[in-house]
């Protein structure tokens with residue numbers, strides 16, 4: 001593994017850690033707003049992001065390197081609406097996807113085929129996560145965000161969450 005690849009993976013640990021904190025802040029906000037379905041969705045999503053971070057930590061340590069754990073910037077804790085929350089999630093996931101793609105490209109330049117292979121799981125995961133968030137944003141277009149609409153969307157998100165919780169773990 002080259003120095004550049006190690007640095008890029010170290011940076012990715014920070015991005016995944018931030019995503020975990022961001023989704024935890026979103027879960028807590030949804031909880032305080034009485035949006036139980038969305039809160040459960042984000043508590044689970046926050047745990048998932050921690051697992052993503054750990055995958056990279058273990059990969060580096062298993063590759064005879066030392067994964068260093070960075071501090072993270074505080075996430076926002078106040079949001080205008082659930083719609084805004086999901087718009088921010090899509091933006092953040094797009095940023096993460098771009099970062100993963102850049103490391104994949106770096107691996108090709110550096111002939112690091114093992115890390116390239118390791119990152120394919122993340123490439124697929126990002127594709128799935130972006131599609132999921134877009135499908136939730138579509139619900140705001142279809143149902144609208146009146147109080148009744150919000151109630152329905154929250155129930156829809158809860159149904160998605162239950163499905164994800166029951167899906168086999170990868």
Ligand code: FEO
Pocket residue numbers: 016019049052093096129
């Ligand atoms: Fe692990 Fe959703 O980025």
